[in-house]
Amino acid sequence: MRFSGLFSLFFFTFVSLVLTTESWSASFQLSNKLIPGSAVLIHVKGFPEGSTLKGDLDKRSFPLSADGLGIIALDMAKKEGYATVRVRIKPKKGAQETVSRKFWISPRPYKEEHITLPKKKVDLGKTDLTRANKETRAIKATYNLRRDKPGYLEQFRQPLEGRFSGVFGSRRILNGKPKRPHNGVDIAAPKGTPIVTTAPGRVVLVGKDYFFTGNTLVIHHGDGVISLYAHMDEMLVEKGEWLSKDTVIGTIGMTGRVTGPHLHWGTLVRGARVDPMMMPGIRQP
Numbered sequence: 001m002r003f004s005g006l007f008s009l010f011f012f013t014f015v016s017l018v019l020t021t022e023s024w025s026a027s028f029q030l031s032n033k034l035i036p037g038s039a040v041l042i043h044v045k046g047f048p049e050g051s052t053l054k055g056d057l058d059k060r061s062f063p064l065s066a067d068g069l070g071i072i073a074l075d076m077a078k079k080e081g082y083a084t085v086r087v088r089i090k091p092k093k094g095a096q097e098t099v100s101r102k103f104w105i106s107p108r109p110y111k112e113e114h115i116t117l118p119k120k121k122v123d124l125g126k127t128d129l130t131r132a133n134k135e136t137r138a139i140k141a142t143y144n145l146r147r148d149k150p151g152y153l154e155q156f157r158q159p160l161e162g163r164f165s166g167v168f169g170s171r172r173i174l175n176g177k178p179k180r181p182h183n184g185v186d187i188a189a190p191k192g193t194p195i196v197t198t199a200p201g202r203v204v205l206v207g208k209d210y211f212f213t214g215n216t217l218v219i220h221h222g223d224g225v226i227s228l229y230a231h232m233d234e235m236l237v238e239k240g241e242w243l244s245k246d247t248v249i250g251t252i253g254m255t256g257r258v259t260g261p262h263l264h265w266g267t268l269v270r271g272a273r274v275d276p277m278m279m280p281g282i283r284q285p
Contacts, residue, residue, distance in 0.1 A: 024048055026089050026099050028068070031280050034083060036108040037076035037169060038278035039225075039269045041153070044068030044099070048091040055087045062270065063146075063223050071152050071225060071280070073269035076169050076181065080107045110169035110181060124211075132211040142204045142218045143226060143268055150222035151200030154245055155281025156267075159198050159229065160252070162189035165262055168275035183273045184228065184266030191233055191261040193252040196245075198227055198265075198279070203241045203249075213264065214255025219243065224270035231258050 024046060031041040044053060044064060053064040057072045064070040064087070074083060086100040124132060166186030199221050207216035213230035217237065220226055233253025237243060254261040267276045277283065 024091075024097075026087070026097055028085070028087055028099060028101075030072075030085075032283055032285070034072075034074055034103050034105065035278070036074050036078040036105065037273065037275040038283070039071055039073035039267070039272075039274045039280060041155075041280045042070050042072055042085070042087075044070075044087050044089070047089045047097075048094075050092045052090040053087060054090075055085070057085050058083055060270075065150065065153075069150075069153055071223065071269060073272040073274050074105065075272040076108075076110075076183065076275070077273075078105055081105060108169070110171060111167055112173065113166065113170040113182065128211060135207060135210040135212070138207060139205065139210075139213070139216065139218060139228070142220065143224075143271055145204060145220045145226070146224045146270070148202055148220055148222040149200075149242070150225075151245075152221040152223070152225045152280070154199055156198045156276075156279040157196075157245070157281060158187075158276075159195045159249075159263065159265055160187060160189055160193055162187040162193070162252075162262075164188075165260075166264070168277065184230075184264050185276050186262045186264050188260065188262040189252045191252055191254065194248050195229060195232065195250050195252060195263060197243045197247050197249050198245075198267075198276070199225075199281075200245050201225075201227070201243055203237050203239050203243065206235055206237070206239045208235075210256055212257045214258065215250070215253060216256075217249055219249075224268075226268045227276070228264075228266040228268075230264040230266075231256050231262060233261075 026046040028044040055062045082102045084102050088098050090096045165188040170182045201219040201221035204220045205218035215232040217229045232250045235250040237249050267274045
């Protein structure tokens with residue numbers, strides 16, 4: 001009887017420990033393959049509710065929602081080699097767990113484009129240069145934005161249909177002189193064609209008649225995800241507005257430094273220059 005009592009006590013204690021000790025194993029998935037100039041959604045799974053999540057891509061931090069959702073990107077100039085995605089998970093109780101994976105990144109080839117423009121649009125005088133630099137600083141200031149509602153989780157779509165007259169990453173030869181790579185895409189369409197926002201977001205810049213980019217809108221989709229729309233004719237939204245997906249934001253024009261009516265459309269993820277056609281929801285498998 002005494003042995004039986006001790007066995008019962010031991011068994012009860014063992015079962016109690018099993019029932020009260022939480023076991024978990026986290027992992028994450030990416031919505032697509034990482035390549036230079038691309039963005040993907042990340043989904044962390046298998047962690048205890050209420051955990052604190054912190055992520056980094058090649059030691060550059062990125063935010064994650066309480067549900068384990070976020071977006072990461074590689075800059076267009078990412079060189080061949082490994083990229084490491086790491087997620088640290090700190091539950092309310094218990095030890096921190098780190099989940100990480102290495103991805104081999106292959107180089108991405110880019111095209112070369114030759115463009116001819118009027119000399120006055122290329123070789124700027126002091127007044128035009130001062131103006132252009134001020135406008136460029138205003139645009140770049142929006143690239144530092146981080147916190148806001150994450151509209152990027154609804155994924156992205158093209159702002160209009162049209163002919164692609166300029167491709168992402170192309171090395172531009174302007175009037176015979178090499179310039180910086182093209183950090184967006186150009187979509188040609190008739191003047192007045194409607195343009196819609198590619199994902200929910202907040203209007204953070206309404207730039208009127210900028211020297212290079214003409215009528216320019218910048219929309220922040222949260223967590224440092226930025227889309228830029230340049231050379232527009234009409235701009236139909238105001239700074240500070242929160243826009244739902246597919247909201248008409250303006251029309252195609254040919255303002256600024258252009259040779260014909262088109263939209264220059266660019267995207268960045270926390271400073272990484274991303275091909276708009278490589279954003280989640282737009283990119284083909």
